[in-house]
């Protein structure tokens with residue numbers, strides 16, 4: 468889930484702000500130089516030399532490269548663990564599977580917390596009152612346990628089967644209608660996103676919602692994500708005086724989010740207080756588990772704004788991540804028609820003429836291999852997964868203080884030639900033969916980490932897997948996918964938004980199967 472990591476996407480565009488701020492920074496530098504040196508030197512991992520106060524911010528901004536590219540280039544020079552100083556923030560970046568295992572599995576408890584947040588994020592996380600943002604401790608345990616046991620366990624998931632079935636029908640119908648109106652061409656991400664958003668909305672609020680409400684809800688969520696994009700003053704808080712307009716804007720967006728979502732919370736509350744009174748209400752929802760949730764160490768129940776935050780986390784956690792996986796998946800099936808054909812044959816052989824059901828995935832080893840390869844090659848949140856240490860510790864002989872971000876750069880692992888044969892190639896066969904299998908939870912060894920590993924591993928892993936298998940299988944069962952414009956070559960470069968999406972949003976041709 469990308470709200471978990473900094474996107475840095477807008478950093479280069481803030482470059483012009485750095486120069487006028489320089490004078491301000493220099494005066495602070497004088498102050499800094501007059502300070503006494505600290506008694507004990509900390510032995511941090513190596514990294515590019517930076518300037519006082521701003522650290523490596525200038526280099527990153529001036530490089531003109533996307534931040535993930537910049538990080539990727541550094542690992543060639545500094546090895547599997549290195550340090551970047553982004554203003555007042557220190558990032559220690561890990562790019563090696565063994566080190567990830569040491570940090571997140573062997574020393575899992577130490578690296579299970581999150582670093583301090585910037586003020587904007589604190590507003591939208593109700594001061595760290597979400598599973599993702601909570602520091603490792605009682606609040607995190609209570610929220611995570613509730614989400615996993617009451618919503619994401621396999622028995623709970625089964626209860627929402629009808630929601631997924633309806634969403635799949637809607638998806639197929641929308642694709643058919645869009646293709647009919649556009650000579651066979653459809654947008655992939657947008658349609659996949661809509662389908663999964665509808666599923667999560669129904670699970671979250673337990674209310675049937677019309678298309679217009681769904682769209683409005685989506686707009687509100689997107690506005691929040693844009694507001695959360697990091698700004699230069701997140702790294703140089705002394706510049707925050709220049710960003711009062713943006714701070715005011717963040718408060719306005721939060722107000723809009725709360726005012727839009729609270730009426731749905733009230734509607735659901737009334738529906739469960741008076742069963743049968745609301746015909747749009749379904750039998751169970753995430754909200755039902757939150758109304759009376761007793762959180763360890765807190766006397767009060769969650770407030771309405773906190774419920775808004777928790778619902779938003781549920782929706783955001785699973786929407787873009789899953790839709791992004793589908794976009795890359797369809798792109799790979801187009802680029803590798805033999806894989807698409809083999810998958811279609813497996814679907815035909817397994818289900819005959821009826822529609823694919825989510826249980827069918829258990830009997831489709833090739834579908835499972837395609838999805839695993841897809842998550843290896845294109846982990847949707849492949850950028851930095853951000854953790855922090857609960858106590859000072861060491862990794863690879865270097866000191867890891869508690870006030871630094873410990874970031875995991877997962878593509879370096881899932882494309883490591885020491886771990887994978889021909890890692891650049893999209894090749895589901897590697898998983899069919901069993902020669903190159905990988906434990907996706909990382910417990911027995913880390914080779915890929917699309918859902919993270921260790922105590923903070925994505926709690927939605929099971930649900931996300933069901934969604935990706937089902938959606939991909941249905942989309943291939945119903946349609947033959949090819950490039951748009953016909954015979955054109957796909958560009959597989961990515962760009963960092965909330966997740967790592969295709970740089971050129973995928974539009975594809977579909978032909979209904981017989």
Ligand code: HEM
Nearest residue numbers: 468598599784785788789848852917918919923925927931
């Ligand atoms: C393909 C889909 C998904 C992908 C690739 C994905 C990926 C991730 C990743 C990489 C993390 C960070 C792990 C870490 O910090 O080490 C994470 C955390 C999280 N994800 Fe997902 N996720 C997906 C779907 C979902 C779904 C469907 C939900 C729930 C509705 C969800 C809820 C969360 C939450 C709450 C966390 C925070 C966990 C914590 O801090 O304890 N995710 N996810």
